[in-house]
Amino acid sequence: AxxxxxxxxxxxxxxxxxxxxxxxxxxxxxxxxxxxxxxxxxxxxxxxLVEEQDRQEVPPVLYQxxxxxxxxxxxxxxxxxxxxxxxxxxxxxxxxxCPFNEVEMHDTKIGIIAAGAAYMYAKEVLGDQASYLKLGFTYPLPMEKIKAFADKVDELYVIEELDPFMEEQIRQAGIACHGKDVIPNIDELNPNIVSASVLKKQQHGVEVPDSCFVPRPPALCAGCPHRGFFYELGKRKDTVMVGDIGCYALGGSAPLNAKDLAVCMGSSFSVAHGFSHGLQLSGQNKRVVACMGDSTFFHTGINSLTDVAYNGSNAICVILDNRITGMTGHQDNPGTGYNIKGEPATLIDVEAVVKALGIKHVRTVNPLDLKAMKETLDWAFAIEEEPSVIITKWPCVLKKYSKEDKAQFNLDKTPCVVDTDKCIGCKKCLSTGCPALRYDSENKKSSIAQADCVGCTVCMQVCPVQAISRKGDK
Ligand SMILES: Cc1ncc(C[n+]2csc(CCOP(=O)(O)OP(=O)(O)O)c2C)c(N)n1
Incomplete structure (x- = not known):
């Protein structure tokens, strides 16, 4: 601001x-x-809690x-x-x-200037032991109000998260205050940190023993179509894997381990382009694979791929087309055939766009078919002089399927089951990172939580002893 x-x-x-x-x-x-x-x-x-308010209709402003x-x-x-x-x-x-810049006078030994969540923490810790100037309008600052408040308190603290945005301006106006000399500039604040910084004493909340927590890192959903791609890609060595911003950000964690880096939305293809050249120039024999989702592709990925096509590198660019914008809550996008209100709209065909940009090597694959996924990666790795694009196409497991999805994909969600007589406890299925899988370390057997499994069959395909099948199948 x-x-x-x-x-x-x-x-x-x-x-x-x-x-x-x-x-x-x-x-x-x-x-x-x-x-x-x-x-x-x-x-x-x-x-x-919020108080409901009546919508205020405002007449349109006429364009001039x-x-x-x-x-x-x-x-x-x-x-x-x-x-x-x-x-x-x-x-x-x-x-x-501004009515949102409010003074609240109590004890005047300590004066607090804070905004947003930091104000809440200060209020919780200090209550009536301090006076407050709560700022809701923080740029430009109300410097006269701040001066008047500072004059009324013995010691002034500016409590804000991370950088000293208000503090620097307040000091510049010649007002003495504490800020980053006592409050850390790392991490979010909380009442404990505010208490330790201002009152120099620790606050004790409810004690919860460590044994109450089971570490559960975020994982791709059971049945996520991105899993098949990451499972196959993660097996390749001598590869730099550039990720992007979407559910597939989770492809980097164990056990999939299929990501080296990510920058910002839509950047992965151009990052991969630069990386490919850099590696080649420095004589490092590694291929670069980049991935991004369909929504990200339409957001800024097209520009990124233009860079790859126009400037020329052998980056392998993968568009993880799960037919929706998964991570942020299933908004339609230009590739789904519906607009943001769910009304039918022009469907922009990803493959046609890729070809129109001049990419000659393009293949579309079902990422949950591991054999096909592997073969498609082999095909792309064999193209050594030019860029290639793989489009993995399968709807997000949480998507409310459109009639086109139902017509195009076989969306059978019958769960898979483990035949414990056949299971040898090798844990190969666990290497897919599916949260529906369980492992009983006493009996050394895998099992599948029936309420979670949607029958994507990735674990079934990796089981070396065919111990997993779809429920009802032999
Ligand atoms: C520039 C920017 N805008 C918006 C966001 C918020 N955001 C994070 S993930 C995401 C959607 C990703 O959708 P998609 O690429 O289709 O992948 P999916 O989650 O479906 O796998 C958005 C909009 C962001 N991180 N950066």
Whole structure:
């Protein structure tokens, strides 16, 4: 917000998320400014009661051409700088009277300035032992209000997570305060850390013995179509595997171990492109495989693949097409044939897009068919001079299937079972990392949780003694 010179709100609970969003629209319209609502993990992951409010209908604003404001060419941008500076001064004035920047006076030995979740922690630890300036509008800061508050307390603490964003500005205004001299700049805060930093004493919550916890790292779902791809890829050595942002981020963990690195959404193909060249130039004989989901491909992966096709490398680019945007909650995307409201829409064909970019070697495969998956990887590894694309195509196991999915894929979800007489306890099935599998270390036998299994058959295909079958099959 500071860098872009725009306004910023920081809610600390669900009610404030609503109230500040409403206010943000008003601020945006009044001052002609984009407004950032800064959400942090703890606020996003918490739930609190909210008061329902009536929807306020606002008449549409009629469009008027305003080239002197909207056309970002240098001659106009230069003049806009004056407007932005004037606007910031006005926003400083608003910050002083903003109802979300509230003073709460109690004992004045300690004064706390905080926003968002950090305010909640301070309040929980210090209660009435401190006075507070709770900031909800945090850029620009209400410096007059801060000065007046600082004058009323003996010692001022600015409590904020990670970087000293408010603290630096407050110090710059000549106001003495504690901040990162006592509060760590690593990790999220919590009441214990605030207590140790401000009161110099440990808080003790409820003691829970370690034995109550079973470490359960996040895993791909039982039946996730990404599993077949990672299972086969993880077996290859001398390979650099570039991941991306989606459910397949989980392909890096044990036992699949099929990822070296990931950067940001849509980057994997261009990262792989650079990597391939770097490895080749430095004489390292490794192939680079990159993967991303269908939604990520449409988001920014097309640009990434353009880079690979145009600039030329032998990266193996894999599009994990599970027919939906899995990780963030099953939003449709341009490849599903439905728009975000679930209405029928133009289906953009991934394979056609890949070919249109100039990629000559393209294959589509069912990733849950391990033999076909392995053969497809062999095919791509054999193409040594040019880029290739593999599209793994099978719907996400949690997807509400469309009629096209039902017509296109055999979606039999009959679970698999282990024949314990045949099971030799080799644990090969466990190497798929499927959470539906159990292992009884006393009897040295695997079993499959029937409520979890959806019959993807990956474990069945890896079992060396055919001890696993679909329920009802011989
Ligand atoms: C730039 C950016 N925008 C949005 C997100 C949030 N996000 C994380 S995963 C994801 C969806 C990934 O979907 P897809 O690539 O289809 O993979 P899937 O989870 O279905 O396997 C999104 C939108 C992000 N991490 N980065």
């Amino acid at each position: 500071k860098f872009a010179k725009i306004a910023m709100f920081e809610p600390s609970d669900s009610q404030e998320c609503i109230d500040m969003t409403k206010e943000a629209y008003k601020v945006s319209e009044t001052y002609g400014v984009p407004v950032m609502i800064r959400m942090t993990t703890r606020v996003c992951h918490s739930k609190s 051409k305003q080239r002197e404001k909207m056309d970002a060419v240098p001659a106009i941008s230069k003049k806009r700088r004056y407007v932005v500076e004037e606007r910031e001064e006005k926003l400083k004035g608003y910050s002083e009277i």
